[in-house]
Amino acid sequence: MTGPTRTVRNSLIDKVRTFTLRADALHWSEDGGQGELAYDDVRDMRLVAYASPGGRTFQCTLRGHKGGKVKLRSHHYESVGMFEDRTATYAPFVQDLARRAAAAAPDAKFVAGSTALWIVWLVVGVLCALVVVLLILSLFEGLPAAGAALVAIVICLAAIPRVWRHAREGNARAFDPAAPPPDLLGMS
Template structure:
């Protein structure tokens, strides 16, 4: 018996169909067919947004990654919830993947807002420094100092927000969605 889930990911793309067939996950998008043998599964991460109810599954096969979503695009700002078929595929994929790839890591994904903001701050600081150096070498010190000062101001504002961010972000790993766990 094949397990099947489908969703439209974007307005101008054909519907994407994920099928679990005899130890292989098959992704079909229009005429493009990709096959992922579950024996090469390395990571299975389930993500659930507590506010919107969206669920997604990140499956990694070595260096190849695949994202499976529970909602299908209908119109701008409107999505159709296809949780029943998504849940069936997620459970079957976890069960078969655990048998065929015993060393694969299974877990619940978390969004880490502090880590993301820290990376953004570091890249912004690097950009401000590069802007200042490049403008000085080009002989445009006034323009470079002014632009770097604006970037540093944005950096200060981001640093002021950092203490108020929670450690786990939007996803709580201690309260995973009970209907989607394998």
């Protein structure tokens, strides 16, 4: 029996893949091959969101006990810098995939967010704060580039809400596969 399908090309180096939720496995086919990851082989499922040239992109990564790894993204790569937003079909597909994996692999881990991305946002936040402090100090020294310093301060201060949001929400946490977080599926 064939279940829901989804076709996407993740990036320049990937081929167009058609993913199908079959009764016992996530199956994919692409030009020159096919493969599958059995639901009962799923070790973990991770959902992340990040900024990309196509806008906010959502990604689901599945890893199997036998070493298999599959990435599904919400945006379809068309050409350099051109992405088609397919979030409307991504969200229900990943929700169904999470339920099937949880039913077949009760010990699988379901993780929302990424500690690595969270650390990156913390570093960006610290760097912005340092730039603001250094530029404010340079203003008191009477350096001739005060106009440029003010522009840089405004840019860094404007970035604070975005950095704060990503740092606050980005750390890895477990999620219920029966109800994946809508903000990591593009549903919020």
